[in-house]
Amino acid sequence: MAQAQPVGPSTPATTPSSAAARALQAVTVAQGLEHPWAVAFLPDGRYLVTERPGRMRVVQSDGRLNPPLAGVPPVVARGQGGLLDVVLDSGFAQNRQLYFCYSQPGTGADAGKNGTALARATLNADATALQQVQVIFEQQPKYDSALHFGCRIVERMVNGKPDGSLFLTLGERSQYKEEAQNLRSHLGKIVRVGKDGSIPADNPFVARADALPAIWSWGHRSPQGAVLAPDGQLWMHEHGPQGGDEINRVQPGKNYGWPVITYGENYGGGKIGAGITRQNGMEQPLHYWVPSIAPSGLAWVSSSRYGADWQSSLVVxxxxxxxxxxxKFDGDRLVAHEKLLPGLGQRVRDVRQGPDGWLYVLTDAPDGQLLRLTTTAP
Incomplete structure (x- = not known):
């Protein structure tokens, strides 16, 4: 297992700012978005953005905001809940299919409760409405909670080709943290499901009667960043409590420890559980932060826009x-770490690499922005 490396002024892996970082600038693409949560890139150069209160809208390439799309289902827009991630299908140019996740209100016996749900839909030809909306996964059990929904979606690729399945990160709903260690619960897990909601036959727990078959990995707290590297490896980060935010390269069937092991502590101080950071059978993070930075959004840099030293880096x-x-990692070893735009002064909710090779950022605010990160470096 990898040796975790805390952030601090004496961290050997911390490097001086790269030329790209010194020249980095945030250019406003759009503003006036209410707590935007995720951005996807339409083939015609426009952007598809979710707003946490329950709206999804197209943003024109010149920054003008289109009216909200019709067809978005009701969401529980409370606390950290609402309309959250959105990704386009790899075949979107042909099928106009997309996937989104949100805090879903419970019905029937679950009335008054909520949970993370994953849906697929088709964007109509003039990009004004979602059609054929179908929920393909619902987190169980549901609880009355406004916290820790997780909700990042990644389409899985094998040998560079889509394998027909999706990863979805799921939080443990905060006050139900022990559920992250319960394989009969979806809380605190990453799940993998087919694009139609089916369970892939090669999921790690599919043959176990004591586990839910959608589970891919477990022992997570509040994962709000996930990305697939070009080699098909799933990388993710998750919020720690007070300290202990983590980056992990997720392996099927592995237990990532929450809340049994953590590098954080209770809010206000005091150990969590036994106050331990290691236990046999539980994975160590590749990197962790103390104090917390509250990570959200995660991008893998493959473009040459920022220079060779940025390629194969993660931006959080x-x-x-x-x-x-x-x-930047070399295997399990952190070899470069630098802060970017320390004067930004805005909460960063999402980070994505666009088709043009630039990084795009959403800021979490009542008047949130879509930013393009450019550089004047040669």
Missing amino acids: GALKSRMLERL
Whole structure:
């Protein structure tokens, strides 16, 4: 297992700012978005953005906001809940299919409760409405909670080709943290499902009667960043409590420890559980932060826009520290780490690499922005 490396002024892996970082600038693409949560890139150069209160809208390439799309289902827009991630299908140019996740209100016996749900839909030809909306996964059990929904979606690729399945990160709903260690619960897990909601036959727990078959990995807290590397590996980060935010390269069937092991502590101080950071059978993070930065959004840099040293780096958004950070690994070893745009002063909710090779950022605010990160570096 990898040796975790805390952030601090003496961290050996911390590097001086790269030329790209020194020249980095945030250019406003659009503003007036209410707590935007996720951005996807339409083939015609426009952007598809979710707003947490329950709206999805197209943003024109010149920054003009289209009216909200029709067809978005009701969401529980409370606390951290609402309309959250959205991704386009790899075949969107042909099928106009997309996937989104949200805090879904319970019905029947679950009335008054809520949970993370994953849906697929078709964007109509003039990009004004979602059609054929179908929920393909519902987190169980549901609870009355406004916290820790997770809700990042990644389409899985094998040998560079889509395999017909999706990863979805799921939070443990905060006050129900022990559920992250319960394989009969979806809370605190990453799940993998087919694009039609089916269970892939090669999921790690599919043959176990004591586990839910959608589970891919477990022991997570509040994962709000996930991305697939070009080699098909799933990378993710998750919020720690007070300290202990983590980056992990997720392996099927592995237990990532929450809340049994953590590098954080209770809010206000005091150990969590036994106060331990290691236990046999539980994975160590590749990197963790103390104090917390509250990570949200995660991008893998494959473009040459920022220079060769940025390629194969992860860029993490930070809600609490109101900036971004770049990290680069050689296997399990962190070899470069730098802070980006420390003067940004805005909560970063999403980070994505666009088709043009630039990084795009959403800021979490009542008047949120879509930013393009450019550089004047040669």
